[in-house]
Amino acid sequence: MKFLYCEHCHYAFEDEQCPACGNKKVREPLSNDACFLCEKQMMWAEMLAEALKNNGIPVVLKKRMGMGMALKVGPMMERCKVYVPFSCLQKAREIVDEMFSETNGSDVT
Ligand SMILES: [Zn+2]
Incomplete structure (x- = not known):
């Protein structure tokens, strides 16, 4: 591929x-290019980051909203983009699938 x-x-x-x-x-x-993995609510992004780190994958989180928006909707609704190095992208995607395929919540995508 x-x-x-x-x-x-x-x-x-x-x-x-x-x-x-x-x-x-x-x-x-x-191999060390930061690649967009997924975008999640802050809470899920942090859980995902933890799981990735546990698998030895360095992860970068970038909040998408500005401060104003975050104050309006509350920090829990804040969305966050997750980046990993290209060399870890395939593995990271597998971890995302594992974590989020079963939860099936309305807001985890
Ligand atoms: Zn582009």
Whole structure:
């Protein structure tokens, strides 16, 4: 399976252009490129980060909302993007599947 990487979105994908922004100036990912894994509510993102770390996968969390939005809807509703190095992306996706396939809550995606 061959991946390409969009530097703009930090997104690794199996397509000819970035599915997020349509960028065609993409390159092959390097093993330490930070790749977008998923976006979760803060609570789930932190649980996921913990599970990834337990598997030896370094993880970066980026909050999506600005402070104003977070105050409005409350910190529990705050969403968070999760990034992992490309070399760990496949493993990380498996962990995400394991963690979130059974919970089936309305807001975990
Ligand atoms: Zn992109």
